[in-house]
Amino acid sequence: MALHIYNSLSRQKEEFIPLHEKIASVYVCGPTVYGHAHLGHAKSYVSFDVAVKWLRHLGYSVTYIQNITDVGHLTDDADEGEDKIARQARLEKTDPMEIAQYYTRSYYDDMDRLGVDRPNIAPTATGHIPEQIALIEKLIEKGHAYEVNGNVYFSVSSFPDYGKLSGRTDQEAQHSGVRVESRSEKHHPADFALWKKADAGHIMKWNSPWSTGFPGWHTECSAMAMKYLGETIDIHGGGMENKFPHHECEIAQSEAATDKPYVRYWMHNNMVTVNGTKMGKSLKNSVNLKDLFTTVPPIVIRFFILQSHYRSSLDFSETAIRASRTGLEKLQETWHALLAATPGSEKLDTAAFEKRFADAMNDDFNTPIAISVLFDLAKAVNTALNSGQGLSEASLNSCRKIFAAYGCDILGILDAADTGKSGDKTAGKEVLGNVVSILLDLRKQARENRDFALSDLIRDRLADSGVTVKDTRDGTEWSISQNT
């Protein structure tokens, strides 16, 4: 089965055929850096991380662009209100640049811990003002934009396709919820700002042909996507809430400027909810990742996210996280057992598992199904290892390969450091291993003497220290507990 992607524009799954063979250009709307990342960011960027990893696995050369919005994103409706970064700078009594850089670092810290690969290019809006001005000039030239009092607006009525992504084609419907005063200088209420003149005292501002000001929020993505990926890009991703107006406006200004299709496949991921309600900063129910990481390992969060489809909403709760954690530990147990196993005689045909996994991923990145395939394989592995026969060397190797490639590399839900092939045992770890060995030898002697009080004491004290001891058919195993 070839890769199929659900295209928000056509509202159906389509076979993925990139503009240029074996090359995939991907642009995903990045964060506005005025606060720490929350669980919603995690869902979005983990989802696209897996998509990109799968594309690369399929042999595509992927250029993945994810912007950093550090100017132009206003607190109120698209054309009024204060800049988010500037507002936060005022609240924290510092410079907007410091706010942007501080929260950008914070964002990458969190994504690193979640195992999200960095994009190839992470352009900032402030770093691409000339490109945005050039785009606006072109739109004015072609009659798609007009200037009033140093502000430039896109003329929605000049672009008949406006509304094709969000389904909002009825002009009346578009504005029914927009609270713009009737005295607005815009020609039509639905017109959106491309360039805004800065008020006195505004810190982030640049010179332009129209005024000293700053670009509108929608302009940056079009300008940067087209600069690095060309006028038509293969995949554009983002959160569903950005479909309108943000992506609708991107299409309008890009296609009006180039007369070419802007995006071949639109991908939108769904929201994280808390108790069934959307998570949002303004609702004061957002789950900050740094806080969450203090009690839940990042890899569990990643697993939790991938257990649902990216187009489904995901409801966050303590019990749901706990269930994920237990489930993931089960998978990791098998992974560890697989690495520690010695060759035996039983054969396990892994081809079917590989095919099922690939089919699931090719079906619009269906990670829940892909994970269930790993669980099924884990069950087969456990059964074989438990039987006493063990797995043949060839089977063992193909199982390890699947877990390493799919569990570690693509889904990122199994710790690659556990493969043992890295051989990066630190001195401290070796010492610990030796000490634990001594204690386990003592415990073994105690058990042989049927001194179970002593053997249990050793096990309990080790458990208190974060070392879990298990007696298996093949002897005693130990591991460092999770979350230490």
Added chain:
RNA sequence: GGCGAAGUGGCCGAGUGGCUAGGCAGAGGUCUGCAAAACCUUCUACAGCGGUUCGAAUCCGCUCUUCGCCUCCA
């Protein structure tokens, strides 16, 4: 009001016509000095009402409910 998504067993969460999703939790069993883990067996489903069909969770209609977007938001 307009646009869109969705209602699955105790919980999470897949599944677009017939064949066990998966995970967590529960029950029984195997193994074990006891734990833990693992394995085996097993119990709870498709919001409601109609319709299409040999057959529907899956298609159609209606009703009810929830959520998102239409203001900033991954």
